[in-house]
Structures are given as C-alpha cells and as structure tokens.
Amino acid sequence: MDINKYSRLADNLKGPLLLFIAVAAGLWYLGQGMEPYVPVPEKVYLSGKERVNIEVVPEQSRIELFGLTPNALTYLDLNSGNVKQLFGVYAIPKEQWSEESMAMDGEWDITDRKIAFTSCHAWLPGVTYYVRVDEQKLNALMGKDGGDGIIDTIFTITPPQNIKPERVTSVYPSSDTLPQNLLKFYIHFSGSMSRGDVYDHIYILNEKGEVVPDAFLELPQELWDPGMTRLTILFDPGRIKRGLDRYNLMGVAFQPGKRYELVIDSTLADGNGLRMEQQYRKSFFIGEPDREMPDHKKWTIQTPPVETRKPLKLMLVEPLDHALLKRLITVKREEERIQGNVELSNAEQTWNFIPDKPWSPGRYTLEIEPILEDLAGNNLINVFDVELAADSNGVEKVVESESNVRKHFTIQVPG
Numbered sequence: 148m149d150i151n152k153y154s155r156l157a158d159n160l161k162g163p164l165l166l167f168i169a170v171a172a173g174l175w176y177l178g179q180g181m182e183p184y185v186p187v188p189e190k191v192y193l194s195g196k197e198r199v200n201i202e203v204v205p206e207q208s209r210i211e212l213f214g215l216t217p218n219a220l221t222y223l224d225l226n227s228g229n230v231k232q233l234f235g236v237y238a239i240p241k242e243q244w245s246e247e248s249m250a251m252d253g254e255w256d257i258t259d260r261k262i263a264f265t266s267c268h269a270w271l272p273g274v275t276y277y278v279r280v281d282e283q284k285l286n287a288l289m290g291k292d293g294g295d296g297i298i299d300t301i302f303t304i305t306p307p308q309n310i311k312p313e314r315v316t317s318v319y320p321s322s323d324t325l326p327q328n329l330l331k332f333y334i335h336f337s338g339s340m341s342r343g344d345v346y347d348h349i350y351i352l353n354e355k356g357e358v359v360p361d362a363f364l365e366l367p368q369e370l371w372d373p374g375m376t377r378l379t380i381l382f383d384p385g386r387i388k389r390g391l392d393r394y395n396l397m398g399v400a401f402q403p404g405k406r407y408e409l410v411i412d413s414t415l416a417d418g419n420g421l422r423m424e425q426q427y428r429k430s431f432f433i434g435e436p437d438r439e440m441p442d443h444k445k446w447t448i449q450t451p452p453v454e455t456r457k458p459l460k461l462m463l464v465e466p467l468d469h470a471l472l473k474r475l476i477t478v479k480r481e482e483e484r485i486q487g488n489v490e491l492s493n494a495e496q497t498w499n500f501i502p503d504k505p506w507s508p509g510r511y512t513l514e515i516e517p518i519l520e521d522l523a524g525n526n527l528i529n530v531f532d533v534e535l536a537a538d539s540n541g542v543e544k545v546v547e548s549e550s551n552v553r554k555h556f557t558i559q560v561p562g
Contacts, residue, residue, distance in 0.1 A: 201300045208266040230255045237277040241301050271420030272306035313338040313417035315427035319469035322494040326437040327401050328387045328532045330524040332380045339375040339418035348415040352408045362400040401433040437523040438532050448556045453508050458499040466495040468520040475516040508560045515552040
C-alpha cells in the first residue's frame, strides 16, 4: 500500500470537502428559517485611516457617505434596521439638535461602496441641514468599544439670485360672512410653494387675538394642487358633524356673531425656500350654520347675445365651492361640450362662462354634477352637517347618488 499516495489524495480533497460541508451547513440553516452565521469582527469602525466623506447632491436631495470599511458595510447590509439609528439628516442647524430631534424621511441605499440617503421631500434653498453619523453607536450595537465619535456636517442650499418671494394672491370663499360650519379654505399663491409644515404657519385668531385651537384637520399629506400654487385647508369635520365625539367634547370652532381672522405668516416658505413677501390676513364674520342642500331650482340663466363671446351667466342664490364651480359645470350643445373659460364673481354667487368661439344660435344645456357643494359641504343630494341617525334596523340612512342636473337655454337671433 502506497501510504504517501493516499495522503496526497486526502490533501487534495480536503479543500473541496470543507467547502461542501460549509455550503451544506448554510443550506440547512436556511431550511430551518435561520440566518447563516456571519462572524463579527473584533471592531468595525465606520472608516479606516480616513474619516467618512459626506457628499451632498442637492439637485437629487441626496446624501452619500464614502470611506466606510467593508466590515461596516457588511454589518449594516445584514442589519439594515439599524441604519436609521446611526445616520440622520435634520432640517435644523447643528446647535439645535437633540436626541429628540426628528430626522427627515427618506430612503437608504447600501452598496459595496457607500451608503446613500434620498429625502422624500426636495431640499429648500436657504434652509440649513445637519447630517449626523454616529460611529460610536455602531460599535455599541455590535457590543464593541471604540470609534472616533460623531462625524457630522452642515450645509445650506444657496437660494437663486434676484428671485422675488411668492405671496398669497387670494383666499376662497371670498365672502365676508361665512357659515358657522364652514368646511374649507382655498389659499392661492403667486407661484410654487413648498410642502411639509404649512400648519406651523397658518392659523385662526378670534376677536381677542387668540389662536383658535384645533380648528384645522391637519393631514400628513397636505392638499396641494399639482403646481403647488393652491393649498386646501380643511376645518376639522369632527367639530362640525353633530353627534361625533370631538363635537361633543370640544364643540364648534366658530361662534355665530363673532369675527375671526385667517392668518398666513410670511415664514411660510415658497418653492425656492424663501419666506413669503408678507403676511396675509383675511377677516371674516361668522353667521348661522348652513344645513340645507343648495336649491338648483332657484338658479337662473342669463343668456348672451348671439355671435359674441360675452359670458353666459348662471345666477346662484348663495356662494358655492370655488374649486368645484370651476370644474363641475359644463356647457353642451347636442351632447358636444363647448370649450371655454370659467370665471366667478359676486363672491362665488355668479358663474360666468366665456366660450372660445362666438355663440351660435340654437339650444344648449348646462350640465351640473350633483357633488357640487356650498361652503358647508352640502351638495345637491346630501347635507354634510347632519346629526348621526339610524333607521329601525340600526343602519345609517344614506341618500343614493343622482344623475347630473340639466338646465336648458336657447340663444336666439334678434328679430
């Protein structure tokens, strides 16, 4: 027997055999729903000899961290839930930071070269941001000591030069007297604004100059139009609808016979990160609550002269919702829609339609969608502010949807 021959054969098989055993063990772990064992090095510093390099990519609202050790990247990739504890981007100066400070929302991406953070919201010019990397906390999470401490930086996006700040151009409803159960305000701006903290800059004052508490429904997703030039502010329906807990606990936000002010502070940032040109205030008087559906049968039509582009007028008997009036009424002739522009006047009590082409003689139809609302949210088929009531079977009564309201008119040749 050639012992040396068999010894050499065993040496040649040892490497592949060990690899086979390791792979088999790993597959067994996975089959048991367990993660494979990854050895933890004695110390896993964020960086080696060089400090971590923090790079800002402002046009992408992105932070990139370079110079991390392979061990650190491997650990964070396998323990991605810890990333938010180690890294943070804050929309505050460094000196204002504390353990209670809330980091910006965004997405983290870990690769073999870097860690990148992309913010959910665009960064605003003129705002100071603070980036904080906690090297000590990483090692503490792994049960190790060491690390150089905190790696951080601050940066400010430079505002565009010679840019005029935006301003409030109008607020709707525009009427001086509003119902006690007012549902919303539309705030229009001269240009694009920024989102994220509007409720810190918009509030209601009573006659004593005191802020009316909890007047608005503060939604996490602010109600901006696509161009970021119109903001919808809703009043809390829980303080409007009778029978709800918030109504019973807090009561209504407004008292009839009292005057209030809507205030939009100049600290609200526009799309360039600039403060508004000036503060805006709208004073209004509160009347009685409106708990009746708009009566379209009382609306009248004023027809324009033939072969002109003078407006067709729909005379309403009360102010209606500004935004809905703009899009829920159409003019048709033989089921074909007439193209044109809508303008509102008389504190949203007159609907004006200016056609793109001169009026031709003939019969026309005004088509009105039944979800058109008044200032209290009452539409043509339902009252918004009702006491919660149920039928004998315990089911809340609901009015079924109705078809569009149609009003016919004729434009005639004089004679």
